Amino acid sequence: MSSSSKSALSALGRRSDAPPITWLMILALSRPKLISLAAGFTDQETLPNTETLSLLTDILGDSKRGKAALQYGTTQGDPVLRELTSLRLLQQDQAAVARWAESRCDSAGNRSAVSATSLDVSAYAPERMILTHGSQQLLYLTCEALCDEGDIVLVEDPTYFVFLGIAQSRAIDCRGVKLDPDGLDLDSLEAQLERLKKSGEIKKLKFLYLVSYYQNPSSVTTSRAKKAAALKLLRRYERAAGHPIYLLEDAAYRELRFEGDDVPSLLAEPGAAERVIYAGTYSKPFATGIRVGFGLMPEALQTVCLRLKGNHDFGTANLLQQIVARSIQTGIYAKHVAMLRKRYADKAAVILHALEENLPSSCSWLKPNGGLYVWTALPKHAKAGQKGKFFQAALDAEVLYVPGEVCYAEDKSRPRPANEMRLTFGGASEDAIREGVRRLGKAVGKFYGKS
Ligand SMILES: Cc1ncc(COP(=O)(O)O)c(C=O)c1O
Incomplete structure (x- = not known):
């Protein structure tokens, strides 16, 4: 970029780095033989092509419904889809709480004090919801609504690297909280909060970003008890934060x-609803090309997010919202999700088996219970970063992974581990997964030994 065009840029425009997703995509597209175990694409083979065609025919075949779908909608999003989403989420939580209570049944068969009926239904109200262009837009809106330059957000170590991109661009200071195989490390969270309180920086702390289910990149899920305890901890520091x-x-x-x-x-x-922003998406479980996401949040925050979204796009594409709504109403959505779960279970088994077969015992990985990723560690001293020789060797062997270090915030209070990789079994076929891991295993053997 010439210096004269650069001078016209805003501070945000000048500051924003190219997100890693950009160079990962460029690499994948520029090498036709490359097997990408990197990009978080969903399963290509089972994308709901015919289902979407029938949904579209259904919507557009009815003149009144079709014309409504082809018109602008509202900033907040289609009321029917908000209603359907709110009900689904409530039912999901009711079932999950009932199951949770059951699993805590004491030996006399008494149910835990918490029952499914004790849920606060108002927390799920469609009025509290915004439909967004993917949940990505909700993450952005939240940052925009809550954070000024230099404000602080706590993130998991490691976290979703695209969120770190938003933070970098908006000059938000992310601080890492350790992640254990069973979720957020509460001692580490408390230590970060104490540190911020002592330094006076707590006044800049706006939120904790937690990818709570089958986390990207680690596939770790944070338990109900840990989430509740994390929220309680945050509340303890609110007085100091002001x-x-x-x-x-x-x-x-x-x-x-x-x-x-x-x-x-x-x-x-x-x-909890007065402090929780819940971000969900129809993108991963149905079709990533239909970028419809949603968020539920406290009213004061929602008012601001709606104003900001009004400036961004004054509403998510209406036709796409109608496709999602119709897919739920017809049962197509539920059927697709059930099929996808089975599909990912099979693909996860394929990648885990391939890792077992091809990686030496000096490597380790976390077994996923859901999601799309296997977080894999090379020996401690290994360097898996984008600029390193190992990454290049993998690329020369036509296999791509996400270097784990891009998933760590630039937090000066600890070094960024460099020996990890995020692998995905989402987009590639089973054969490609097997072959990709075989190539990776060869590169690992060459650099770090075969045992
Ligand atoms: C953790 C996480 N959050 C949010 C998103 C955004 O997804 P979408 O905008 O398609 O809903 C992604 C996409 O990969 C993700 O991994």
């Missing part, structure tokens, strides 16, 4: 569960 500290629960992968029980969302916790 304002509410929110918790943004990103549930992008919630529906892609293939093992274990669903975990209730934070909306199910009594009194």
Whole structure:
């Protein structure tokens, strides 16, 4: 870019780096032979092509419905889809809480004090919801509504790297909280909060961003008890902060569960709705090309997000919202999700088997119960970063992964681990997954030994 054109840019325009997703996509597209275990694409083979065609015919075949769908909608989003989404979410949480209570049944068979009926239904009200262009837009709106330059957001270590891109662009200072195989590390959260309080920076802390289900990149799920405890901890520091500290629960992968029980969302916790922003999406469980997401949030925040969205686009594409609404009404959506869960269970088994077969015992990985990712660690001293020789060797062997280090915030209080990789079994076929992991295994053997 010439210096004269650069001078016209805003501070935000000048500051924004190219997100890693851009160069990952460019790499994948520029090498036709490349097997990408990198981009978080969903399963190509089972994308609902015929189902979407029938939904479209259904919508456009009815003149009144069709014309309404081809017209602008509202900024907040279609009332029918909000109603359907709110009901689905409530039912999901009711079932998850009932299951949770059951699993805590004592030996005398008494139910836990918490029952499904104790949920605060108003937390799920369609009036509290905004439909967005993917849940990505909701993440952006939340940052825009809550954070000025230099404000602080707590994120998991590691976290969704595209969220870190938003933060970088908006000059938000992200601080990492350790993530354990069973979710957010509460001691680490408390230590971060204490540190911020001592330094006076707590006044800049706006929210904790938590990818709570089958997290991107680690596939870790944070339990109900840990989520509730994290929210309680944040509230303890609100007096020092001088304002509410929110918790943004990103549930992008919630529906892609293939093992274990669903975990209730934070909306199910009594009194939590006034501090929780819940972000969900129809993109991953149905079709990523239909970017419809949603968010539920406290009223004061929602008013601001609606104003901002009004400036962004004054409403998510109406036709796409109608496709999603119709897919739920007809049962096509539920059928598709059930099929996808089975599909991802099979593909996860393929990648885990391939890792077992091809990676030496000096490597380790977390077994996913849902989502699209396998978080894989090379030996501690290994360097898997984009500029390193190993990444290049993998690329020369025509296999691509996401270097784990891009998933860590630039937090000076700890080094960024460099030996990890995010692998996905989402987009590639089973054969491609097997071959991709075989190539990766060869590169690992060459650099870090075969045992
Ligand atoms: C954790 C997480 N949140 C949000 C999103 C955004 O998804 P979408 O905008 O398609 O809903 C993604 C996409 O990969 C994600 O991984």
